[in-house]
Amino acid sequence: MIVFDLCCGAGDHRFEAWFQSSEGFADQQARGLIACPICGDSDVGKAVMAPRVGAKSNQAAAAPAPAATPAAAGEVSPELVRKVMAGIVAQQAEMLPQSRWVGRDFADAARAMHEGRAKDDLIHGQTSPEEAQALRDDGIAAMPLLVPFIPPEATN
Numbered sequence: 467m468i469v470f471d472l473c474c475g476a477g478d479h480r481f482e483a484w485f486q487s488s489e490g491f492a493d494q495q496a497r498g499l500i501a502c503p504i505c506g507d508s509d510v511g512k513a514v515m516a517p518r519v520g521a522k523s524n525q526a527a528a529a530p531a532p533a534a535t536p537a538a539a540g541e542v543s544p545e546l547v548r549k550v551m552a553g554i555v556a557q558q559a560e561m562l563p564q565s566r567w568v569g570r571d572f573a574d575a576a577r578a579m580h581e582g583r584a585k586d587d588l589i590h591g592q593t594s595p596e597e598a599q600a601l602r603d604d605g606i607a608a609m610p611l612l613v614p615f616i617p618p619e620a621t622n
Contacts, residue, residue, distance in 0.1 A: 474502035475509030551613075558613050565590045567618055572608075573597040580606045592617065 470491060473480045479502050485491040491512075494500050500510045565588035568575045572591030578584035590611065593601075601608045 471513040472500070472502075472510050473513040474505055474507035475511070476505075476507065479504040479507075480513055554612050558611060558615075561588070562590060562615070564588055567591060569617065569619075573601060576601055576606050576608055577604070580604070590615070 468487060468491075469482055469484050471480060471482050481503055483491075483500065485494070491500075495510065498508050501508045502510060568589045568591035570592050572589065572593045575584065575589050575591065579586050579589075593608075598608060598610070
């Protein structure tokens with residue numbers, strides 16, 4: 467396994483990713499399978515990295531620090547889950563104040579904007595699973611909030 471520091475095409479976001487080999491990275495990059503986890507940009511390349519230089523052969527090396535082992539295929543570390551969830555929480559907390567609460571009228575408000583009967587706006591609210599599916603079936607972009615949200619009228 468090898469880890470690379472990567473950045474998206476705009477160079478605004480830097481992240482690291484593990485690959486089986488350098489060739490594995492090149493293959494995935496050529497097929498467009500790598501995307502920035504922050505903005506979704508698929509124009510991703512290697513970022514400048516500091517090389518890891520070992521001790522000279524004529525000098526005793528300090529005891530190596532215990533290395534973090536990458537999770538086995540299919541496993542996700544609790545630390546990674548916490549990091550991803552913290553990012554989701556932060557993004558949602560940043561977005562909610564910029565959008566308008568429409569309560570249980572979410573499906574109607576989203577449909578009105580889609581059909582041009584209302585001005586486009588950032589909204590959030592509540593809807594049933596059936597209403598959400600009907601929006602998706604009609605090509606109306608909507609997604610659930612990933613972090614539980616307490617409606618304004620339910621807070622004290």
